[in-house]
Amino acid sequence: MSLSKNQLKVITSLSQKKYRQKHQLFMAEGVKVVNEFLNSPFEVDTLFAIDDFKTSLSEDSIVRISVKELQKISNLKSPNKVLGLFKIPNEKPLHNKGLIIALDAINDPGNLGTIIRLCDWFGVTELICSKDTVDCYNAKVVQASMGSLTRVSIKYLDLESFLAATRISTFIADMNGENVYQAKLPKEAILIMGNEANGVSETIKKLVKNKISIPRFGNTQETESLNVATATAILLSEFKRSF
């Protein structure tokens, strides 16, 4: 068997969100990441793999392709044996338990991937994204999250309405907020991280009372801000360290 024109067309189309939604499929690449999805509740659609890729999966779901064909469909600099198409799962209802991260208009796929991985590490199982946050099934997000996507439940929703309605304590990461090292942080909370360039939107800032910041220790006022993924790392650590 080898790659058909139609398969090539579908795979290529998945770099665009509208086709991921149309086909209800996304792609994951490389032995490690593909195996994490195979060993998760995610359902596989098709694997495109070179002969060298071994798996217990039935060969019915596998299209064996050449190294050259893999290079053609891969987004990686060094393609690694397999590219899998998986079904986009239904969003799960929110449990609203423990610490929840909410993202307001995060644009960069690498940042979203890193934040998903951080949630996984810190035991945050629910990640809420505003509708204008980058799609979590974007190929770069999938690769950057390193399979943590299989363990963190992600929901896209109207963040303003959600925050207006919630009864959980909400916190915004904000340069002008209270020093996080001195703040009292509850076990159950929603921590809101904002867009890379603009932070959290003004409307949401008005909805949320608690604002926390990571103090700057450097002498100069020139370091503009921490990257949103490193700021999330530090704030997650602060929320979790005391429990």
Add this chain to the structure above:
Amino acid sequence: MSLSKNQLKVITSLSQKKYRQKHQLFMAEGVKVVNEFLNSPFEVDTLFAIDDFKTSLSEDSIVRISVKELQKISNLKSPNKVLGLFKIPNEKPLHNKGLIIALDAINDPGNLGTIIRLCDWFGVTELICSKDTVDCYNAKVVQASMGSLTRVSIKYLDLESFLAATRISTFIADMNGENVYQAKLPKEAILIMGNEANGVSETIKKLVKNKISIPRFGNTQETESLNVATATAILLSEFKRSF
């Protein structure tokens, strides 16, 4: 004036470390980053800029080029008015004061750039790199560090010999180390972060007694590790939060 063949050749060659060392030059791009270097002790060699780029710098140091020429020499997806060549400064002697970060074989330019930015934020002015750590004048490091390179002094040295000789308390970030939230962290210390895939080398592990780790809060044992830049963010925060 426009771009000469020889200038094009020099600029292109600077993507390789050996030519950066030969010419003792590196490149920085975009209005914001270039201005940070111009307003720092770094010495400018030449700016290649479109007419739209305004500066108080004498036009003698500026080669005015077309948008098309800028696109040709730029490493950015969206070139931003100016590309500057700056002189690689002499490494400064170490002061060995306060908290020092030491990197063992960090490979990824984005990670090094993020760590430099973190050092700047947390007031760490000295960063030590093993000789096999990626070059801090690599164009991707320069762009990722967002000008923090002008405020953090970086020294490449034989890390093993350095650590064998130092009298400062040394700490290794290690998966099997003591829970960092329970560790007693001194104000003066060297924190060693290891390679993305392999962590800190065995030789260095033998030299250093204190090992600290960021505990995993997630239920599964599957999240392999935190990215080295996010781990550095959390550990820097822990070292600094109490002082």
